[in-house]
Amino acid sequence: MNSRRKQRISEAFGAAAARYDDHAGPQRAAAALVADLAQRQMPGPVERILEIGCGTGLLTRDIQRRWPSAELVVTDLSPDMLARAAKGGLVAGTFLTMDGEAPAFEGEWFDLILSSLAFQWFEQLEDAIARLTGLLRPGGSLIFSTMGAGSFAQWRAAHAACDLVPGVPAYPGLDDLRAMLSAYDDAFAFDEDYALSCGGARGLIAHLKGIGAVVPGDGRKPLPPGQLRRVMAAFDQHGGDDAYQLLFGRVTRPKN
Template identity: 80%
Template structure:
């Protein structure tokens, strides 16, 4: 059961991404790259014998379109927390699938059903990552795989450092380390995780904030509050003084349900 504060935060996340849907792809270079990594992993893992695919957190459809092209005969179920993002992914007639508004960590499905469950840069918004992974892994058919990318602890390290230099806490959520993700996956018979670093285009605090606003990633981590204008300016100045460059630390994971 999701308590009221978490439900309210989920709605804020949905609204923020929905508001950014129209311009999202103009700002989402790392998201495009991460989606490609997930699709490549999935094709290497299961190039054939894929009948049903579930996507968690489709955004505007980077991964969705790639998946449709790689497995054109598969039944595709596409989900996102944000109706606005879902509508954008479904527009243009580029994908033939079933589109559902759904919280990825509370799937509406039960029992083994999918050959692939794929997600790119969505899991970082979950309240209970280990629980969500377990629920999704439970939807895999024998031989099926859950493959995902999410944010790692090193993401936006320079932005966090600028906050620390100013004596304040960043609104960036506390993402897991690679070791922590590997520990979450250790209980599964066939699983692994690795990391990739993706540098952000653009230099300076204004470019970073434009990127985050452009993709809708503007809801601070749970328990964090937005900075007042004066403090934000000090943080921006510290970030620029430190070089004004940052990156995504991507974590990628795969769980395969062993056959029986």
């Protein structure tokens, strides 16, 4: 794994922790849907839950409300985000700084492993899904959301119009995710689109900075100011708004 890039991601999200919730419209919706899917899967009591990439705790607090008696392990790559999620004593659990792609657990521990909009930062998504699924107890489920290839299509198009390559990471498509999950007997994936009203390129950039999503894809660098201005003008010329494509997946281990 690229430890330097992971450190940059941790620092970027840590810097955004205090203002993250002000910019997290699609993130709130994704977290709520992950929690809904989990409760449909596990409507009764649950003994032990692991959350990957808690951020400021949008999903964490929902998990606590739905399964108040569960033993909850909350993790994030960023210590600052983790501290934000734990702030105020709103959640009772164990808070652990951890790279979800390299979980610090072995064996069949968890009834639920939940994550909302963290998996897009993994370097080897398919391998990470396999590792996390291996931590499930029989009958347990991994349920997650992640960014899809259709995200920020207008921003990408503005780069293409200027013969430039965007720094936005290359996310998997829905067919890609379904192919990854086809190895499991009980799994599914679907997508949802969320409009993002930016009010122009400056608004989109402010949104991305606000949520800490500023580390470019591996091997890419931020554009020089002149090129960035050209892209911003092209984006504004075509409406100045964009959208998220969010992918949702569920893998359930067979019961003994």
